[in-house]
Amino acid sequence: MxxxxxxxxxxxxxxxxxxxxxxxxxxxxxxxxxxxxxxxxxxxxxxxxxxxxxxxxxxxxxxxxxxxxxxxxxxxxxxxxxxxxxxxxxxxxxxxxxxxxxxxxxxxxxxxxxxxxxxxxxxxxxxxxxxxxxxxxxxxxxxxxxxxxxxxxxxxxxxxxxxxxxxxxxxxxxxxxxxxxxxxxxxxxxxxxxxxxxxxxxxxxxxxxxxxxxxxxxxxxxxxxAEQSSRAKAVFLRSISHEFRAPLDAILGLAQRVGADREHPLSEEQQKQLGGIQTAGLYLGDLLTQVLEMSRAETGELSLNIEPVLTEQVIAPCLSIIEPEAQKRGIALINECGTHAGSVVWADRIVVKQVLLSLLSNAVKFNRVSGTVTVSCQPAGASYLRIVVADTGVGIASERKHELFEPFSRLGLEEGTIKGAGLGLVMSKRLIERMRGRIGFESIEGLGSSFWVELPLAEANAAPG
Structure with a gap:
């Protein structure tokens, strides 16, 4: 690729x-x-x-x-x-x-x-x-x-x-x-x-x-x-991102103006083609953002605000955000956190939401029509809380599981209709590890996958230094 x-x-x-x-x-x-x-x-x-x-x-x-x-x-x-x-x-x-x-x-x-x-x-x-x-x-x-x-x-x-x-x-x-x-x-x-x-x-x-x-x-x-190379890469990506964004924003702006022109209305076919331009432009912009964020995480330039976070205060908003997309596909969202939703963990609130939204988005995108996505919470030993996002999708083939956390890996779905750059899980892994957490998954081909995130419990761990 x-x-x-x-x-x-x-x-x-x-x-x-x-x-x-x-x-x-x-x-x-x-x-x-x-x-x-x-x-x-x-x-x-x-x-x-x-x-x-x-x-x-x-x-x-x-x-x-x-x-x-x-x-x-x-x-x-x-x-x-x-x-x-x-x-x-x-x-x-x-x-x-x-x-x-x-x-x-x-x-x-x-x-x-x-x-x-x-x-x-x-x-x-x-x-x-x-x-x-x-x-x-x-x-x-x-x-x-x-x-x-x-x-x-x-x-x-x-x-x-x-x-x-x-x-x-x-x-x-x-x-x-x-x-x-x-x-x-x-x-x-x-x-x-x-x-x-x-x-x-x-x-x-x-x-x-x-x-x-x-x-x-x-x-x-x-x-x-290697550290010098990594810093040079970050500088290059920031530079190239800005170089791409200027013409990209111009293209999207012109496309929006053409679509909103009442004096010269477009035909249905032209509107469809214009929509494709806008969709591709937005996708490219998201890709640039993800690559830039991943580079910042690699070089340690991404600062985190680690604080006590109530689990239910990050899970509930994420489920609300992802609910409209799930309803379009007839997928039921189930929250089974129960009493463990009241657990407090050490984390960056915004980053945890970003990771959970990435896992929930994947669970919806790669699910079966009329399937389910279940979010549950459970202790992982005495010092960590595990948040699990389970789906009823097609699962992951055993021979391709090792590719899951590789950049731009889409597990053979490159030619499919499902959008994505293949950076979400890579970015999630690096962010979770920056917060002294762990991330992993279990998957059975044909039955579904369960992705989990483990974060240190506030009551069992001292504040990160």
Whole structure:
């Protein structure tokens, strides 16, 4: 639809598109580990890069540990070299798995479970529960906590507990073989192990923290740009509204003068055509007003006067206003608020009437001939009052319910005879939420719809600040 395209053209730009704008860069080694499917999503791309950097940092630190131990002890046994090789390759394997599957959880589980097994084997071969390899377990847990995944932390923590119990039993039961690390070499190896574990935690944590700060900065920048875009849109809509209204008022004024000209009366067909011009002009004027009001609500320029409002003082006038249109279609208006009509809510009196009139107008327009529209009131918990507008219309198809609060959506009735711009519900939702209220609906296709508004009760809530 042309109207929706125009609205989307000038609506606030998305955070994702803005974040992506400032993230263009040349490909590097880390980018290769980012799954191709998420590279266009700035948030996921940054998270995957952070995880890849952390895993590769572990490989680098283990490599440095290997160099340090070789310098301290000289030539290493084949089994120890194999363990170090596994420790270097396992984080890389986790990063490759994440790239191949786009599943961060799978990659982290594989990398960390592999790390626990490697450290457990190394500890078993170098003293069991009193091994110099045990600091690696703590580094493993500390690294996991930086990823913010509770499930992975619990699973890996349980695996670590099993490994420690096994090492304890192996040590106390005498299953541990003689360590291949000489007693004279143990202090230097322990120092290297502690420094390596601390280096893993510090470096990987630094990488994750830096990437999170970068994401936060992108989001702040995107939010500022979105707010600026929203203000620019409001200025544009105000300007274009005034530009349209001047010629539109001139057209309507001329049409009215032509219709009222007694000296040159129009034929019946001409009167009909002139009526079409006036109807279309009034419709366009209403559309401009609704778009402008919605823009003001989006940018926070629409001020509200929140005060205690007696429910019956807004429901009764709305029913009276909508009654003539309902009578034309033979639709009965039923007020079932009863004693709850005496409830007092925090709201803007004028805005509540505007929203209720919009809901009642829709209930009449989309109703069956000789149907009913029922207004009822009921408590919604202890702090809110729910006002329900129910109709006996055709209802809303399940597959189109998600479109209901979208601008210019008319649920497939664009070519019908029912007038409307598709902005009433969108505007109502934003206004109700501005008053700390809620709005929703229930609908069964073929039976009708019930739209409800919940407003905070004055006796149960303090005055809005």
């Amino acid at each position: 042309i109207r929706r395209r125009l609205y989307n053209r000038f609506c606030p730009i998305s955070l994702d598109s803005l974040a992506q704008t400032g993230s263009t860069r040349n490909m590097d080694v880390i980018d290769w580990f980012v799954p191709p499917a998420v590279r266009d999503d700035p948030r996921k791309n940054t998270r995957h890069r952070g995880i890849a950097k952390s895993l590769l940092t572990i490989s680098v630190v283990v490599s440095l540990m290997l160099v340090g131990i070789v310098m301290a002890r000289g030539r290493l046994p084949a089994v120890e070299v194999a363990l170090f090789a596994a420790g270097i390759l396992t984080p890389v394997l986790g990063a490759v798995l994440i790239r191949a599957t786009a599943d961060i959880t799978l990659g982290l589980v594989v990398a960390n479970m592999g790390g626990i097994i490697i450290i457990a084997v190394w500890a078993f071969l170098t003293g069991g529960i009193i091994s110099i390899a045990l600091p690696g377990f703590l580094a493993n847990l500390a690294l996991l906590s930086t990823f913010g995944n509770v499930a992975i932390l619990l699973v890996t923590g349980a695996a670590l507990a099993v490994a420690l119990v096994f090492l304890y039993l192996a040590t106390t039961m005498g299953w541990v073989p003689a360590s291949f690390i000489a007693a004279s070499q143990a202090p230097g190896v322990m120092l290297t192990s502690m420094l390596g574990s601390a280096g893993m935690v510090v470096l990987a944590g630094f990488v994750v923290a830096r990437d999170r700060a970068r994401v936060k900065a992108h989001l702040v920048k995107a939010q500022n740009a």
